[in-house]
Amino acid sequence: MDESAVSESIGFIIIFSIVVAGIGLVSLYGYPMLLQHQIGADERTMEQTMITIQNDIKLLTYSNVPYKDTALRVSGGALTVHKKADSSQKFNFEWWDNGTWEDLHADFINFKPGELRYVSDQGTAVISFENGAVVKRQQDASGSVMLAEPRWFYDDDTDTLVIFLMRLDSSRALSLNGIGNLQMSRNENSLLARTIEFVDPTHVAVTYDPDTVNDYSQAWKNYFSGSSIAPNGLGPHNGKEYTISNVKRVFVKQYDITITNI
Amino acid sequence: MERLNDEGQWIVLMGFMVCVGIFFLAIIIAQSTVVGQTTSEGVLEFPKNDIQDLRSEMIEIAKNWEQYVGDGEADDIMKDLVTLSMVRKNTVVKYAPDYSSDPTFKTGAMSDSYNSYTRIKIHFNNGVTEYDETFLLSRPKTP
Numbered sequence: 001m002d003e004s005a006v007s008e009s010i011g012f013i014i015i016f017s018i019v020v021a022g023i024g025l026v027s028l029y030g031y032p033m034l035l036q037h038q039i040g041a042d043e044r045t046m047e048q049t050m051i052t053i054q055n056d057i058k059l060l061t062y063s064n065v066p067y068k069d070t071a072l073r074v075s076g077g078a079l080t081v082h083k084k085a086d087s088s089q090k091f092n093f094e095w096w097d098n099g100t101w102e103d104l105h106a107d108f109i110n111f112k113p114g115e116l117r118y119v120s121d122q123g124t125a126v127i128s129f130e131n132g133a134v135v136k137r138q139q140d141a142s143g144s145v146m147l148a149e150p151r152w153f154y155d156d157d158t159d160t161l162v163i164f165l166m167r168l169d170s171s172r173a174l175s176l177n178g179i180g181n182l183q184m185s186r187n188e189n190s191l192l193a194r195t196i197e198f199v200d201p202t203h204v205a206v207t208y209d210p211d212t213v214n215d216y217s218q219a220w221k222n223y224f225s226g227s228s229i230a231p232n233g234l235g236p237h238n239g240k241e242y243t244i245s246n247v248k249r250v251f252v253k254q255y256d257i258t259i260t261n262i
Numbered sequence: 263m264e265r266l267n268d269e270g271q272w273i274v275l276m277g278f279m280v281c282v283g284i285f286f287l288a289i290i291i292a293q294s295t296v297v298g299q300t301t302s303e304g305v306l307e308f309p310k311n312d313i314q315d316l317r318s319e320m321i322e323i324a325k326n327w328e329q330y331v332g333d334g335e336a337d338d339i340m341k342d343l344v345t346l347s348m349v350r351k352n353t354v355v356k357y358a359p360d361y362s363s364d365p366t367f368k369t370g371a372m373s374d375s376y377n378s379y380t381r382i383k384i385h386f387n388n389g390v391t392e393y394d395e396t397f398l399l400s401r402p403k404t405p
Contacts, residue, residue: 041292064350151352151390152389153387153388153389155387155392157385157394158354158385160354162348162352162354162389195348251354253348253349253352
C-alpha cells in the first residue's frame with residue numbers, strides 16, 4: 001500500500017508547527033530582548049551625546065568661544081532644557097570665619113545652575129548636564145553617578161580654590177526628540193569673575209541642595225569627596241559635610257550659557 | 263534521470279561565511295561607541311601656548327625686576343599677571359607675596375665670571391595640566 005500522501009501531510013504539519021513555534025519563540029523572547037538592547041543602546045548613545053555637549057560647553061566657557069552648535073540625535077526619550085530660574089537644585093559656598101560660616105560672596109548665594117535633562121521613555125535612565133558635570137541616575141533607584149566631572153580645582157602651591165559655575169538659560173521652553181541642532185551661546189555681559197582673599201588660611205564649604213524629584217546628591221557627593229578637586233577630597237568640618245581647609249584665595253567664575261534653539 | 267550537478271555548493275558555504283563575518287563586525291561596531299574621544303582631547307588640551315605666553319611675560323618682567331622693585335611696582339605687576347591668568351586663561355600661576363624669602367626672582371644669587379643669573383620659577387595650573395618650571399635667565403655682567 002502506498003502511504004506517501006499521508007506522510008506528506010504529516011510532514012507538512014510537522015514543518016508548519018516548527019515554523020510557527022519558531023516565530024512564537026522569537027516574538028515571545030527574542031523581540032523583547034532586542035527592544036531591551038535598543039533601549040540600552042539609546043541610553044549609552046545619549047551618555048556619549050551628553051559628554052559631547054559638555055565638551056562643547058567647555059569650548060564655550062574655558063576657551064572663550066562665543067557660539068557653538070552641535071547636531072545631535074536623541075532617541076528613546078526626550079532632551080529638555082530646564083532654565084536656571086526653574087531649577088530647584090542649588091549650590092552654596094561658605095567660608096569659616098572663626099566660629100561661624102559666612103557666605104563666600106553675595107553673588108553666589110543659592111546658585112541655581114539650570115539643567116539639560118534627558119529622560120528615557122521606555123527605560124529608566126535620566127541623564128543631565130548641570131553646572132559643568134554630566135550626571136546620571138535611574139528613575140526607580142536613589143543613587144546617582146557622575147559621568148563627566150566639572151573642572152574645579154585646588155592648587156596647593158598657592159592655596160587657591162578655583163570654582164567654575166555654569167548656568168543654562170533659554171528664552172522659552174525647549175525640548176527635542178529625534179535629530180536636532182543644539183545652538184548655544186555664551187552671554188559675555190553676565191560673566192562674573194570674583195576673587196575672594198582671606199587674611200588667614202581658612203575652610204571653605206560647598207553645599208549641594210538637590211532637587212527632590214531629581215536627586216543627584218550621590219553623584220556630587222562622590223565628586224566632592226573624591227580626589228578630583230583636592231587629593232584627599234573635601235571632608236567634614238564644623239557641621240558642613242564638604243569643606244576644604246587651608247584656603248587663602250577662592251576664585252569663582254560664573255558663566256551664563258543661553259540655549260537659543262534645539 | 264540526469265544526475266544533479268552539485269559543483270556550485272561552495273557558493274552557499276561562502277554566503278554562510280560572509281554572514282558570520284558580518285555578524286562579528288556588527289558586534290565590534292556596537293562595542294565601539296564609547297571609545298576614542300577622551301584621549302585625543304587630552305592631547306589637544308595641553309596648554310602649550312598659554313605656558314609659552316606666561317613664560318615670555320615672566321622673562322620680560324625678570325629682565326627689569328630690580329627697576330620694578332625700585333619703583334615699587336613689582337607687587338602690582340605680579341598681581342596683574344595673576345589676575346590676568348585667572349580671568350583670561352582660568353589658570354593659577356605662582357604668586358609670591360614676599361619676594362625676599364621667595365626665590366621666584368632671586369637676582370644675582372648665582373653668577374660666574376661673565377654672567378649673572380636670575381632664577382625664575384613658573385608654576386602653572388589650570389585644573390587639567392599642572393606645570394612647574396625653573397630656569398636661569400643669564401645676563402652679562404657689567405664690567
